[in-house]
Amino acid sequence: MADHVRWGILGAAKFAREHMGPAIHAARRGALTALATSSADKAGGFAAFAPGLKVHDSYEALLADPEIDAVYVPLPNHLHVEWAVKALEAGKHVLVEKPLAMTAEDFAPVIAAREASGKLAAEAYMIVHHPQWKKAKALVGSGAIGKLIRVSAAFSYDNRSDGGNIRNRPDTGGGAIPDIGVYIYGATRFVTGEEPQDILSTQIERENGVDVWSHITARFPSFHYTGVVSMRMAPWQEVVFHGEGGVLRLTAPFNAGVYGEASVELQTADLQVTRWRFPGDNHYVHQVEAFNASVLDGAAYPCPLEFSRGTQEMIDMVWAKDAAR
Incomplete structure:
Protein backbone atom coordinates (compact mmCIF):
# COMPACT_ATOMS: atom_id res chain seq x y z
CA MET A 1 0.00 0.00 0.00
CA MET A 126 -22.53 5.87 6.93
CA ILE A 127 -24.87 8.57 8.25
CA VAL A 128 -22.43 9.90 10.87
CA HIS A 129 -20.11 10.86 8.00
CA HIS A 130 -22.75 13.07 6.38
CA PRO A 131 -22.49 16.82 7.07
CA GLN A 132 -26.21 17.04 7.89
CA TRP A 133 -25.64 14.85 10.95
CA LYS A 134 -22.51 16.71 11.95
CA LYS A 135 -24.55 19.93 11.71
CA ALA A 136 -27.39 18.47 13.78
CA LYS A 137 -24.98 17.32 16.48
CA ALA A 138 -23.31 20.73 16.59
CA LEU A 139 -26.63 22.60 16.80
CA VAL A 140 -28.04 20.45 19.60
CA GLY A 141 -24.73 20.59 21.46
CA SER A 142 -24.55 24.38 21.17
CA GLY A 143 -27.96 24.85 22.75
CA ALA A 144 -29.69 26.01 19.56
CA ILE A 145 -32.93 24.32 20.65
CA GLY A 146 -32.43 24.83 24.37
CA LYS A 147 -32.96 21.98 26.78
CA LEU A 148 -33.78 18.83 24.81
CA ILE A 149 -37.11 17.32 25.81
CA ARG A 150 -38.08 14.83 23.09
CA VAL A 151 -36.59 12.94 20.16
CA SER A 152 -38.90 11.39 17.59
CA ALA A 153 -37.60 9.21 14.77
CA ALA A 154 -39.23 7.22 11.99
CA PHE A 155 -37.95 5.12 9.06
CA SER A 156 -40.12 2.96 6.85
CA TYR A 157 -40.36 1.23 3.50
CA ASP A 158 -42.49 -1.59 2.08
CA ASN A 159 -40.90 -4.83 0.87
CA ARG A 160 -43.81 -7.22 1.52
CA SER A 161 -43.83 -8.29 -2.13
CA ASP A 162 -40.26 -9.62 -1.88
CA GLY A 163 -40.59 -12.63 0.39
CA GLY A 164 -37.13 -13.95 -0.50
CA ASN A 165 -35.41 -10.73 0.56
CA ILE A 166 -32.90 -11.40 3.36
CA ARG A 167 -34.68 -8.75 5.44
CA ASN A 168 -37.82 -10.91 5.40
CA ARG A 169 -36.02 -14.09 6.47
CA PRO A 170 -35.21 -15.07 10.06
CA ASP A 171 -32.36 -17.38 9.02
CA THR A 172 -30.37 -14.45 7.60
CA GLY A 173 -30.86 -12.12 10.55
CA GLY A 174 -33.73 -10.24 8.96
CA GLY A 175 -36.18 -7.78 10.43
CA ALA A 176 -36.84 -4.06 10.37
CA ILE A 177 -35.06 -3.30 13.65
CA PRO A 178 -31.75 -4.96 12.63
CA ASP A 179 -32.00 -3.34 9.19
CA ILE A 180 -33.12 0.21 9.96
CA GLY A 181 -33.57 0.38 13.71
CA VAL A 182 -29.82 0.86 13.85
CA TYR A 183 -30.37 4.22 12.16
CA ILE A 184 -33.07 5.70 14.37
CA TYR A 185 -31.43 4.39 17.56
CA GLY A 186 -27.83 5.17 16.62
CA ALA A 187 -28.58 8.63 15.22
CA THR A 188 -30.18 9.64 18.51
CA ARG A 189 -27.14 8.43 20.44
CA PHE A 190 -24.76 10.18 18.02
CA VAL A 191 -26.39 13.61 18.26
CA THR A 192 -27.10 13.63 21.98
CA GLY A 193 -24.12 11.64 23.27
CA GLU A 194 -26.50 9.88 25.66
CA GLU A 195 -27.38 6.22 26.21
CA PRO A 196 -30.86 4.85 26.98
CA GLN A 197 -31.59 4.23 30.63
CA ASP A 198 -34.74 2.21 30.10
CA ILE A 199 -37.00 0.95 27.34
CA LEU A 200 -40.43 2.10 28.50
CA SER A 201 -42.64 0.31 25.99
CA THR A 202 -42.51 -1.89 22.89
CA GLN A 203 -45.10 -2.69 20.28
CA ILE A 204 -43.73 -5.11 17.70
CA GLU A 205 -45.52 -6.92 14.88
CA ARG A 206 -43.91 -9.95 13.27
CA GLU A 207 -44.36 -11.97 10.10
CA ASN A 208 -42.53 -15.21 9.37
CA GLY A 209 -40.43 -14.79 12.48
CA VAL A 210 -39.11 -11.29 11.77
CA ASP A 211 -40.22 -7.92 13.05
CA VAL A 212 -41.93 -5.89 10.33
CA TRP A 213 -43.25 -2.98 12.40
CA SER A 214 -42.32 -1.57 15.78
CA HIS A 215 -42.95 1.40 18.01
CA ILE A 216 -40.72 1.81 21.02
CA THR A 217 -40.41 4.48 23.69
CA ALA A 218 -37.36 4.97 25.85
CA ARG A 219 -36.01 7.11 28.64
CA PHE A 220 -32.63 8.76 28.14
CA PRO A 221 -30.97 10.73 30.95
CA SER A 222 -32.29 14.09 29.76
CA PHE A 223 -35.06 13.38 27.25
CA HIS A 224 -37.84 11.06 26.11
CA TYR A 225 -37.51 9.03 22.90
CA THR A 226 -40.08 7.53 20.54
CA GLY A 227 -39.18 5.57 17.40
CA VAL A 228 -40.98 3.70 14.63
CA VAL A 229 -39.49 1.44 11.97
CA SER A 230 -41.38 -0.67 9.46
CA MET A 231 -40.96 -2.80 6.35
CA ARG A 232 -44.72 -2.64 5.71
CA MET A 233 -45.43 1.08 5.42
CA ALA A 234 -45.07 3.71 2.72
CA PRO A 235 -41.55 5.14 2.49
CA TRP A 236 -40.92 7.80 5.12
CA GLN A 237 -38.03 9.04 7.16
CA GLU A 238 -37.69 11.91 9.60
CA VAL A 239 -35.91 12.72 12.84
CA VAL A 240 -37.00 15.54 15.17
CA PHE A 241 -35.13 16.97 18.15
CA HIS A 242 -37.61 19.02 20.19
CA GLY A 243 -36.32 21.34 22.87
CA GLU A 244 -37.60 24.11 25.10
CA GLY A 245 -36.28 26.74 22.73
CA GLY A 246 -36.68 25.21 19.29
CA VAL A 247 -37.18 22.24 17.03
CA LEU A 248 -34.56 20.63 14.77
CA ARG A 249 -35.78 18.42 11.93
CA LEU A 250 -33.92 16.25 9.40
CA THR A 251 -36.06 15.50 6.36
CA ALA A 252 -33.96 12.88 4.54
CA PRO A 253 -31.80 11.62 7.37
CA PHE A 254 -30.95 8.11 6.22
CA ASN A 255 -31.13 7.87 2.41
CA ALA A 256 -29.93 11.34 1.54
CA GLY A 257 -30.03 11.92 -2.20
CA VAL A 258 -32.23 8.86 -2.78
CA TYR A 259 -35.23 9.47 -0.55
CA GLY A 260 -34.82 13.23 -0.90
CA GLU A 261 -32.43 16.13 -0.50
CA ALA A 262 -30.60 16.23 2.81
CA SER A 263 -31.54 19.24 4.88
CA VAL A 264 -31.51 20.38 8.49
CA GLU A 265 -34.33 22.69 9.52
CA LEU A 266 -34.20 24.75 12.71
CA GLN A 267 -37.36 26.43 13.98
CA THR A 268 -36.86 28.65 17.01
CA ALA A 269 -39.43 29.52 19.65
CA ASP A 270 -40.35 32.73 17.80
CA LEU A 271 -41.20 30.58 14.72
CA GLN A 272 -38.21 31.73 12.71
CA VAL A 273 -36.90 29.01 10.41
CA THR A 274 -33.35 28.45 9.17
CA ARG A 275 -32.57 25.65 6.77
CA TRP A 276 -29.24 24.13 5.75
CA ARG A 277 -29.20 22.12 2.49
CA PHE A 278 -26.71 19.44 1.46
CA PRO A 279 -27.62 18.51 -2.15
CA GLY A 280 -24.25 17.23 -3.30
CA ASP A 281 -23.02 15.10 -0.42
CA ASN A 282 -22.75 11.33 -0.71
CA HIS A 283 -22.40 9.75 2.74
CA TYR A 284 -21.07 6.50 1.30
CA VAL A 285 -18.18 8.34 -0.35
CA HIS A 286 -17.53 10.35 2.82
CA GLN A 287 -17.48 7.11 4.80
CA VAL A 288 -14.90 5.46 2.54
CA GLU A 289 -12.74 8.59 2.52
CA ALA A 290 -12.79 8.69 6.32
CA PHE A 291 -11.81 5.01 6.38
CA ASN A 292 -8.99 5.63 3.90
CA ALA A 293 -7.70 8.55 5.96
CA SER A 294 -7.68 6.41 9.08
CA VAL A 295 -5.78 3.61 7.34
CA LEU A 296 -3.27 5.86 5.59
CA ASP A 297 -2.78 8.65 8.12
CA GLY A 298 -3.84 7.14 11.41
CA ALA A 299 -6.69 9.62 11.70
CA ALA A 300 -9.29 8.79 14.34
CA TYR A 301 -12.23 6.99 12.74
CA PRO A 302 -15.54 8.78 13.47
CA CYS A 303 -17.52 5.60 14.12
CA PRO A 304 -15.52 3.01 16.09
CA LEU A 305 -16.84 -0.45 16.90
CA GLU A 306 -17.55 0.65 20.44
CA PHE A 307 -20.12 3.17 19.18
CA SER A 308 -21.78 0.55 17.01
CA ARG A 309 -21.85 -1.88 19.92
CA GLY A 310 -23.74 0.76 21.90
CA THR A 311 -26.49 0.85 19.30
CA GLN A 312 -26.75 -2.93 19.40
CA GLU A 313 -26.99 -2.73 23.18
CA MET A 314 -30.08 -0.54 22.74
CA ILE A 315 -31.53 -3.06 20.30
CA ASP A 316 -30.85 -5.83 22.81
CA MET A 317 -32.71 -3.78 25.42
CA VAL A 318 -35.69 -3.55 23.05
CA TRP A 319 -35.72 -7.33 22.53
CA ALA A 320 -35.48 -7.96 26.26
CA LYS A 321 -38.31 -5.56 27.06
CA ASP A 322 -40.54 -7.10 24.41
CA ALA A 323 -39.79 -10.64 25.62
CA ALA A 324 -40.77 -9.65 29.14
CA ARG A 325 -44.23 -8.37 28.13
Whole structure:
Protein backbone atom coordinates (compact mmCIF):
# COMPACT_ATOMS: atom_id res chain seq x y z
CA MET A 1 0.00 0.00 0.00
CA ALA A 2 1.43 3.36 -0.99
CA ASP A 3 -0.75 6.46 -1.31
CA HIS A 4 -4.11 4.72 -1.57
CA VAL A 5 -6.11 1.84 -0.12
CA ARG A 6 -6.75 -1.17 -2.36
CA TRP A 7 -10.26 -2.48 -1.69
CA GLY A 8 -11.92 -5.83 -2.24
CA ILE A 9 -15.60 -6.73 -1.78
CA LEU A 10 -16.84 -10.07 -0.45
CA GLY A 11 -19.90 -10.94 -2.51
CA ALA A 12 -21.72 -9.23 -5.35
CA ALA A 13 -24.64 -7.88 -3.33
CA LYS A 14 -27.03 -5.50 -5.04
CA PHE A 15 -26.36 -2.81 -2.45
CA ALA A 16 -22.62 -3.15 -3.03
CA ARG A 17 -23.11 -2.87 -6.79
CA GLU A 18 -25.42 0.14 -6.61
CA HIS A 19 -23.97 2.12 -3.71
CA MET A 20 -20.84 1.01 -1.88
CA GLY A 21 -18.91 -0.27 -4.88
CA PRO A 22 -19.28 3.03 -6.77
CA ALA A 23 -18.47 4.90 -3.54
CA ILE A 24 -15.25 2.95 -3.02
CA HIS A 25 -14.36 3.60 -6.65
CA ALA A 26 -15.11 7.34 -6.37
CA ALA A 27 -13.57 8.01 -2.96
CA ARG A 28 -10.28 9.83 -2.78
CA ARG A 29 -7.19 7.80 -1.85
CA GLY A 30 -8.81 4.46 -2.58
CA ALA A 31 -9.46 2.05 -5.42
CA LEU A 32 -11.83 -0.86 -5.90
CA THR A 33 -9.51 -3.55 -7.21
CA ALA A 34 -11.12 -6.92 -6.49
CA LEU A 35 -14.42 -8.71 -6.03
CA ALA A 36 -15.19 -12.21 -4.73
CA THR A 37 -18.06 -13.89 -6.57
CA SER A 38 -18.59 -17.07 -8.54
CA SER A 39 -21.07 -15.31 -10.85
CA ALA A 40 -19.62 -13.79 -14.01
CA ASP A 41 -22.88 -11.97 -14.64
CA LYS A 42 -22.82 -10.30 -11.25
CA ALA A 43 -19.16 -9.41 -11.64
CA GLY A 44 -19.99 -7.64 -14.87
CA GLY A 45 -22.13 -5.11 -13.02
CA PHE A 46 -19.09 -4.07 -10.97
CA ALA A 47 -16.64 -4.08 -13.86
CA ALA A 48 -18.90 -1.59 -15.65
CA PHE A 49 -17.76 1.17 -13.29
CA ALA A 50 -14.45 -0.36 -12.17
CA PRO A 51 -12.58 -1.50 -15.32
CA GLY A 52 -9.78 -3.94 -14.68
CA LEU A 53 -11.47 -5.35 -11.59
CA LYS A 54 -9.90 -8.61 -10.44
CA VAL A 55 -12.52 -11.29 -9.76
CA HIS A 56 -11.89 -14.10 -7.26
CA ASP A 57 -14.19 -17.12 -7.24
CA SER A 58 -14.20 -17.44 -3.43
CA TYR A 59 -14.07 -15.22 -0.38
CA GLU A 60 -11.01 -17.07 0.86
CA ALA A 61 -9.14 -16.32 -2.35
CA LEU A 62 -9.80 -12.61 -2.03
CA LEU A 63 -8.64 -12.58 1.59
CA ALA A 64 -5.44 -14.35 0.52
CA ASP A 65 -4.72 -11.72 -2.15
CA PRO A 66 -1.63 -9.74 -1.04
CA GLU A 67 -2.70 -6.83 -3.24
CA ILE A 68 -5.80 -6.13 -1.16
CA ASP A 69 -5.52 -3.81 1.86
CA ALA A 70 -9.14 -3.47 2.95
CA VAL A 71 -12.30 -5.52 2.59
CA TYR A 72 -15.93 -4.45 2.49
CA VAL A 73 -18.39 -7.10 3.73
CA PRO A 74 -22.00 -6.73 2.45
CA LEU A 75 -23.03 -10.32 3.21
CA PRO A 76 -26.30 -11.29 4.97
CA ASN A 77 -26.40 -10.14 8.60
CA HIS A 78 -25.74 -13.52 10.18
CA LEU A 79 -22.41 -13.82 8.34
CA HIS A 80 -20.93 -10.46 9.31
CA VAL A 81 -19.03 -11.44 12.44
CA GLU A 82 -17.55 -14.58 10.88
CA TRP A 83 -16.14 -12.82 7.84
CA ALA A 84 -15.07 -9.70 9.68
CA VAL A 85 -12.91 -11.85 11.93
CA LYS A 86 -11.54 -13.83 8.97
CA ALA A 87 -10.64 -10.60 7.15
CA LEU A 88 -8.81 -9.23 10.18
CA GLU A 89 -6.98 -12.51 10.72
CA ALA A 90 -5.91 -12.33 7.06
CA GLY A 91 -4.33 -8.95 7.77
CA LYS A 92 -6.98 -6.83 6.07
CA HIS A 93 -8.74 -3.74 7.31
CA VAL A 94 -12.48 -4.38 7.25
CA LEU A 95 -15.66 -2.35 6.81
CA VAL A 96 -18.73 -4.46 7.60
CA GLU A 97 -22.26 -3.64 6.56
CA LYS A 98 -24.65 -2.90 9.40
CA PRO A 99 -25.71 -4.44 11.64
CA LEU A 100 -22.28 -5.84 12.30
CA ALA A 101 -23.65 -8.33 14.82
CA MET A 102 -26.97 -9.69 16.02
CA THR A 103 -26.23 -9.07 19.71
CA ALA A 104 -23.87 -6.72 21.54
CA GLU A 105 -22.00 -9.73 22.91
CA ASP A 106 -21.15 -10.78 19.35
CA PHE A 107 -18.99 -7.68 18.93
CA ALA A 108 -16.41 -9.21 21.26
CA PRO A 109 -14.61 -11.48 18.76
CA VAL A 110 -14.43 -8.69 16.19
CA ILE A 111 -12.99 -6.23 18.69
CA ALA A 112 -10.52 -8.89 19.86
CA ALA A 113 -9.46 -9.60 16.26
CA ARG A 114 -9.07 -5.87 15.65
CA GLU A 115 -6.80 -5.51 18.65
CA ALA A 116 -4.75 -8.57 17.73
CA SER A 117 -4.29 -7.53 14.11
CA GLY A 118 -3.77 -3.81 14.59
CA LYS A 119 -6.08 -3.23 11.63
CA LEU A 120 -9.07 -0.92 11.37
CA ALA A 121 -12.47 -2.58 11.73
CA ALA A 122 -15.73 -0.67 11.54
CA GLU A 123 -19.43 -1.01 10.90
CA ALA A 124 -20.63 0.74 7.75
CA TYR A 125 -22.74 3.27 9.63
CA MET A 126 -22.53 5.87 6.93
CA ILE A 127 -24.87 8.57 8.25
CA VAL A 128 -22.43 9.90 10.87
CA HIS A 129 -20.11 10.86 8.00
CA HIS A 130 -22.75 13.07 6.38
CA PRO A 131 -22.49 16.82 7.07
CA GLN A 132 -26.21 17.04 7.89
CA TRP A 133 -25.64 14.85 10.95
CA LYS A 134 -22.51 16.71 11.95
CA LYS A 135 -24.55 19.93 11.71
CA ALA A 136 -27.39 18.47 13.78
CA LYS A 137 -24.98 17.32 16.48
CA ALA A 138 -23.31 20.73 16.59
CA LEU A 139 -26.63 22.60 16.80
CA VAL A 140 -28.04 20.45 19.60
CA GLY A 141 -24.73 20.59 21.46
CA SER A 142 -24.55 24.38 21.17
CA GLY A 143 -27.96 24.85 22.75
CA ALA A 144 -29.69 26.01 19.56
CA ILE A 145 -32.93 24.32 20.65
CA GLY A 146 -32.43 24.83 24.37
CA LYS A 147 -32.96 21.98 26.78
CA LEU A 148 -33.78 18.83 24.81
CA ILE A 149 -37.11 17.32 25.81
CA ARG A 150 -38.08 14.83 23.09
CA VAL A 151 -36.59 12.94 20.16
CA SER A 152 -38.90 11.39 17.59
CA ALA A 153 -37.60 9.21 14.77
CA ALA A 154 -39.23 7.22 11.99
CA PHE A 155 -37.95 5.12 9.06
CA SER A 156 -40.12 2.96 6.85
CA TYR A 157 -40.36 1.23 3.50
CA ASP A 158 -42.49 -1.59 2.08
CA ASN A 159 -40.90 -4.83 0.87
CA ARG A 160 -43.81 -7.22 1.52
CA SER A 161 -43.83 -8.29 -2.13
CA ASP A 162 -40.26 -9.62 -1.88
CA GLY A 163 -40.59 -12.63 0.39
CA GLY A 164 -37.13 -13.95 -0.50
CA ASN A 165 -35.41 -10.73 0.56
CA ILE A 166 -32.90 -11.40 3.36
CA ARG A 167 -34.68 -8.75 5.44
CA ASN A 168 -37.82 -10.91 5.40
CA ARG A 169 -36.02 -14.09 6.47
CA PRO A 170 -35.21 -15.07 10.06
CA ASP A 171 -32.36 -17.38 9.02
CA THR A 172 -30.37 -14.45 7.60
CA GLY A 173 -30.86 -12.12 10.55
CA GLY A 174 -33.73 -10.24 8.96
CA GLY A 175 -36.18 -7.78 10.43
CA ALA A 176 -36.84 -4.06 10.37
CA ILE A 177 -35.06 -3.30 13.65
CA PRO A 178 -31.75 -4.96 12.63
CA ASP A 179 -32.00 -3.34 9.19
CA ILE A 180 -33.12 0.21 9.96
CA GLY A 181 -33.57 0.38 13.71
CA VAL A 182 -29.82 0.86 13.85
CA TYR A 183 -30.37 4.22 12.16
CA ILE A 184 -33.07 5.70 14.37
CA TYR A 185 -31.43 4.39 17.56
CA GLY A 186 -27.83 5.17 16.62
CA ALA A 187 -28.58 8.63 15.22
CA THR A 188 -30.18 9.64 18.51
CA ARG A 189 -27.14 8.43 20.44
CA PHE A 190 -24.76 10.18 18.02
CA VAL A 191 -26.39 13.61 18.26
CA THR A 192 -27.10 13.63 21.98
CA GLY A 193 -24.12 11.64 23.27
CA GLU A 194 -26.50 9.88 25.66
CA GLU A 195 -27.38 6.22 26.21
CA PRO A 196 -30.86 4.85 26.98
CA GLN A 197 -31.59 4.23 30.63
CA ASP A 198 -34.74 2.21 30.10
CA ILE A 199 -37.00 0.95 27.34
CA LEU A 200 -40.43 2.10 28.50
CA SER A 201 -42.64 0.31 25.99
CA THR A 202 -42.51 -1.89 22.89
CA GLN A 203 -45.10 -2.69 20.28
CA ILE A 204 -43.73 -5.11 17.70
CA GLU A 205 -45.52 -6.92 14.88
CA ARG A 206 -43.91 -9.95 13.27
CA GLU A 207 -44.36 -11.97 10.10
CA ASN A 208 -42.53 -15.21 9.37
CA GLY A 209 -40.43 -14.79 12.48
CA VAL A 210 -39.11 -11.29 11.77
CA ASP A 211 -40.22 -7.92 13.05
CA VAL A 212 -41.93 -5.89 10.33
CA TRP A 213 -43.25 -2.98 12.40
CA SER A 214 -42.32 -1.57 15.78
CA HIS A 215 -42.95 1.40 18.01
CA ILE A 216 -40.72 1.81 21.02
CA THR A 217 -40.41 4.48 23.69
CA ALA A 218 -37.36 4.97 25.85
CA ARG A 219 -36.01 7.11 28.64
CA PHE A 220 -32.63 8.76 28.14
CA PRO A 221 -30.97 10.73 30.95
CA SER A 222 -32.29 14.09 29.76
CA PHE A 223 -35.06 13.38 27.25
CA HIS A 224 -37.84 11.06 26.11
CA TYR A 225 -37.51 9.03 22.90
CA THR A 226 -40.08 7.53 20.54
CA GLY A 227 -39.18 5.57 17.40
CA VAL A 228 -40.98 3.70 14.63
CA VAL A 229 -39.49 1.44 11.97
CA SER A 230 -41.38 -0.67 9.46
CA MET A 231 -40.96 -2.80 6.35
CA ARG A 232 -44.72 -2.64 5.71
CA MET A 233 -45.43 1.08 5.42
CA ALA A 234 -45.07 3.71 2.72
CA PRO A 235 -41.55 5.14 2.49
CA TRP A 236 -40.92 7.80 5.12
CA GLN A 237 -38.03 9.04 7.16
CA GLU A 238 -37.69 11.91 9.60
CA VAL A 239 -35.91 12.72 12.84
CA VAL A 240 -37.00 15.54 15.17
CA PHE A 241 -35.13 16.97 18.15
CA HIS A 242 -37.61 19.02 20.19
CA GLY A 243 -36.32 21.34 22.87
CA GLU A 244 -37.60 24.11 25.10
CA GLY A 245 -36.28 26.74 22.73
CA GLY A 246 -36.68 25.21 19.29
CA VAL A 247 -37.18 22.24 17.03
CA LEU A 248 -34.56 20.63 14.77
CA ARG A 249 -35.78 18.42 11.93
CA LEU A 250 -33.92 16.25 9.40
CA THR A 251 -36.06 15.50 6.36
CA ALA A 252 -33.96 12.88 4.54
CA PRO A 253 -31.80 11.62 7.37
CA PHE A 254 -30.95 8.11 6.22
CA ASN A 255 -31.13 7.87 2.41
CA ALA A 256 -29.93 11.34 1.54
CA GLY A 257 -30.03 11.92 -2.20
CA VAL A 258 -32.23 8.86 -2.78
CA TYR A 259 -35.23 9.47 -0.55
CA GLY A 260 -34.82 13.23 -0.90
CA GLU A 261 -32.43 16.13 -0.50
CA ALA A 262 -30.60 16.23 2.81
CA SER A 263 -31.54 19.24 4.88
CA VAL A 264 -31.51 20.38 8.49
CA GLU A 265 -34.33 22.69 9.52
CA LEU A 266 -34.20 24.75 12.71
CA GLN A 267 -37.36 26.43 13.98
CA THR A 268 -36.86 28.65 17.01
CA ALA A 269 -39.43 29.52 19.65
CA ASP A 270 -40.35 32.73 17.80
CA LEU A 271 -41.20 30.58 14.72
CA GLN A 272 -38.21 31.73 12.71
CA VAL A 273 -36.90 29.01 10.41
CA THR A 274 -33.35 28.45 9.17
CA ARG A 275 -32.57 25.65 6.77
CA TRP A 276 -29.24 24.13 5.75
CA ARG A 277 -29.20 22.12 2.49
CA PHE A 278 -26.71 19.44 1.46
CA PRO A 279 -27.62 18.51 -2.15
CA GLY A 280 -24.25 17.23 -3.30
CA ASP A 281 -23.02 15.10 -0.42
CA ASN A 282 -22.75 11.33 -0.71
CA HIS A 283 -22.40 9.75 2.74
CA TYR A 284 -21.07 6.50 1.30
CA VAL A 285 -18.18 8.34 -0.35
CA HIS A 286 -17.53 10.35 2.82
CA GLN A 287 -17.48 7.11 4.80
CA VAL A 288 -14.90 5.46 2.54
CA GLU A 289 -12.74 8.59 2.52
CA ALA A 290 -12.79 8.69 6.32
CA PHE A 291 -11.81 5.01 6.38
CA ASN A 292 -8.99 5.63 3.90
CA ALA A 293 -7.70 8.55 5.96
CA SER A 294 -7.68 6.41 9.08
CA VAL A 295 -5.78 3.61 7.34
CA LEU A 296 -3.27 5.86 5.59
CA ASP A 297 -2.78 8.65 8.12
CA GLY A 298 -3.84 7.14 11.41
CA ALA A 299 -6.69 9.62 11.70
CA ALA A 300 -9.29 8.79 14.34
CA TYR A 301 -12.23 6.99 12.74
CA PRO A 302 -15.54 8.78 13.47
CA CYS A 303 -17.52 5.60 14.12
CA PRO A 304 -15.52 3.01 16.09
CA LEU A 305 -16.84 -0.45 16.90
CA GLU A 306 -17.55 0.65 20.44
CA PHE A 307 -20.12 3.17 19.18
CA SER A 308 -21.78 0.55 17.01
CA ARG A 309 -21.85 -1.88 19.92
CA GLY A 310 -23.74 0.76 21.90
CA THR A 311 -26.49 0.85 19.30
CA GLN A 312 -26.75 -2.93 19.40
CA GLU A 313 -26.99 -2.73 23.18
CA MET A 314 -30.08 -0.54 22.74
CA ILE A 315 -31.53 -3.06 20.30
CA ASP A 316 -30.85 -5.83 22.81
CA MET A 317 -32.71 -3.78 25.42
CA VAL A 318 -35.69 -3.55 23.05
CA TRP A 319 -35.72 -7.33 22.53
CA ALA A 320 -35.48 -7.96 26.26
CA LYS A 321 -38.31 -5.56 27.06
CA ASP A 322 -40.54 -7.10 24.41
CA ALA A 323 -39.79 -10.64 25.62
CA ALA A 324 -40.77 -9.65 29.14
CA ARG A 325 -44.23 -8.37 28.13
